[in-house]
Amino acid sequence: MGLKATLSKVFAFFVNRQLDNIRQNAIAMQQKTFSQLIHQAKATAFGTDHGFDKINNYDDFKKLVPVRDYEDLRPYIERIVHGEANVTWPGKPAYLAKTSGTTSGVKYIPISKESMPEHIKAARNALLSYIHETGNADFADGKMIFLQGSPVLDKKAGIQTGRLSGIVAHHVPGYLQKNRLPSYSTNCIEDWEQKVEAIVNETIKEDMRLISGIPPWCQMYFDRLSALSGGKKIKDIFPNFKLYVHGGVNYEPYRARMEETIGFKIDTIETYPASEGFIAFQDSQKEKGLLLMVDAGIFYEFIPADEYYNDNPTRINLKEVELNKNYALILNTSAGLWGYSLGDTVKFVSKDPYKIVVTGRIKHYISAFGEHVIGEEVEQALMTVAAAEGVEVTEFTVAPQVAPAQGSLPYHEWFIEFGREPADLPAFALKVDKALQQKNIYYFDLIEGNILQPLIVRSLKKDAFIDYMRSQGKLGGQNKVPRLSNDRKIADQLKAYIT
Incomplete structure (x- = not known):
């Protein structure tokens, strides 16, 4: 076992103690997050418009801040995109994450200097949780690949703008940079098919141990690797490949084919990142569900999915959720999203600790x-x-x-x-x-x-x-x-x- 793997086990032990605190004190952490968010945003345009100085509790908040989707929040976000400061969060955002919506066209999601580190911390802790539970840390000594968007960023009104995965690429910890593939130049290729071909050629002879990306595009990568190697299984191309990290879509419909292509039942870690915030990750190979990030600058609300389109739907906080009930997920964040309907539906499979599964999209x-x-x-x-x-x-x-x-x-x-x-x-x-x-x-x-x-x-x-x-x-x-x-x-x- 190499130095990085050895040190990661020690780090994983201490991080797990922090996660235990999250598991045991979720409600108190959510209340603290709520109070901090309201306090920090009181003097913003949004805070002034919605009477944040009058908000003393969650009931006050619900009366003053309606649930909105991106289209409803667009007037505020357009002001941010055009360079105005102190609109929904103090100052200007550090980044604008560019994403696409089915009805909204291109969307720009603000990422603040407070919210950006939470994306990195959650991704890191997902890996460290796996190490702590399983003792498997050898992947830290080999090469890792993250199939993601281009890290090339544009600017809008002086704010760096790009895909979330491209933004995150600029924040990969230094101790992982030497392990990380593909190269920067390959990662910058915009055409996806050309990019996959370049990644295949760049990685096929490397010691790949961890691979991350959404399942359909990882499957394409694996298929190209297999074709180039004369039909070999991925386990024969990358004999030390032991961990697959995924998110974005349900893995189960892809699992059988992925495992057939890989050649064995590989350990997997599911994550739940969004441009709006890193919401949850799988912290155990033994228990179902994703651990909800309750101390990551996000105050969560939930609407029963079957009431979502009602004129006056039930709107609750974490303390009030029930197990095995489908909820539309509502976010309030340290990047300045308020009563924001993410569009996803989730179900709680545990309340001790609070764990969710993603069940779909409210509009799908x-x-x-x-x-x-x-x-x-x-x-x-x-x-x-x-x-x-x-x-x-x-x-x-x-x-x-x-x-x-x-x-x-x-x-x-x-x-x-x-x-x-x-x-x-x-x-x-x-x-x-x-x-x-x-x-x-x-x-x-x-x-x-x-x-x-x-x-x-x-x-x-x-x-x-x-x-x-x-x-x-x-x-x-x-x-x-x-x-x-x-x-x-x-x-x-x-x-x-x-x-």
Whole structure:
């Protein structure tokens, strides 16, 4: 074991003691965070507009600060983007994270000098938690790769601007820089396919031990490595590769194919970073869920997902959450986001400590007929049947077909790219349909009442989703295809890729 691995074990011990404090004092830490955030932002334009000087408790806050999404907050954010100081947080942000929204176009998320270190600390602590629990630290002595956006930053009104992953690249601790790949010049390549090819050539002979990135793009990287090496498994290309770090999408639909490509069941760490803040990470290989970061400059609120579009939905803080209930996640941050609807839905699987799983997007659902099917239900139904049938799923998305051929009932249309296809596609589709009925009573009622016919699966050609993303100019980086849509914008374009 090398020096870095040895020292990381010592560091991991002390960090775990800090995390134990988080686990045991979450409510008190959230109350402290709330008070600090309100105090620091009192004199800002937002604080003045919303009477922060009158806020003494959470009930006051709810009366004065409404829940908003990005579009609702845009007037304030536009002032920040144009260089105005003290708008939603003291001073100007250190960065603007550039991201894309389905309805908002390009979005600019402020990152302050207070919030930036929390992104780095959480990513670091995710690795140190793994080391502390497992004792496995050898990856610290080898090479690591983080598949991410370009670190080249632009400026808007003097504020450095870029993708979150590109911004974070400038804050990688010095002790990891020599371990880190790809090179800066390779990381700056904008075209994703050229970038992957360059990364493959740069890493194929290196001692890669840790690989991080969202699953579909890591799978592309692995496929290119395997092709260049004559079909070898990743374990034979990188014999010391022992840890995969992922986030951004649910890993389970990708797990079987990833493990087949890698050649063994690799340890994984799930993280939950967003431009708005680093929210949670997997702190245990033995327990389900991601540890909520309650002392990271974020005060969390939650709205029951089934009330989100009500005129006056229930709005609660961490102390009031219930287990196994789907909530829309609302953030108040040390970068100046207030009552901010992130768009994600989460479910608590533990309150001692507070741990969550990400269940989907509040706008990514299907309710064309009142069924309100969510991402978690769709993914679980598909993967349960696929595992039982020995079927390998590469990628998929689902949309309603409300206007089928004359005389037939509407249905949910599933577009699936298989790595290993079912022997009998209609029979497979029927089993998935039955599994979904078991998870969603409204969907069950619609099938039983002959309002809907059972779902129909369309098998797509190899690399269909890569080709589709390329056609949209969204290949690579943090871009991903929504699993669920309540319209047919994606579905109608994917029809061109049906086998």
